[in-house]
Amino acid sequence: MPERTWHPISKLESFIDHTRRWAVDVRENLKTLEEARTKPYVREQDPS
Numbered sequence: 001m002p003e004r005t006w007h008p009i010s011k012l013e014s015f016i017d018h019t020r021r022w023a024v025d026v027r028e029n030l031k032t033l034e035e036a037r038t039k040p041y042v043r044e045q046d047p048s
Helices: 008-038
Strands: none
Touching: none
16 A cells, blocks of 8 residues: 655644644643742642
């Protein structure tokens, strides 16, 4: 069976779809990351 040949535009579309999902994840988590950066470090206390 011949190997499927990808057209360069198809590769680009696949790349854009992949990076778009990554960019959405970054945007969704950016606020949480910024809040974490601005808060002082809080150490968990040992329960014992």
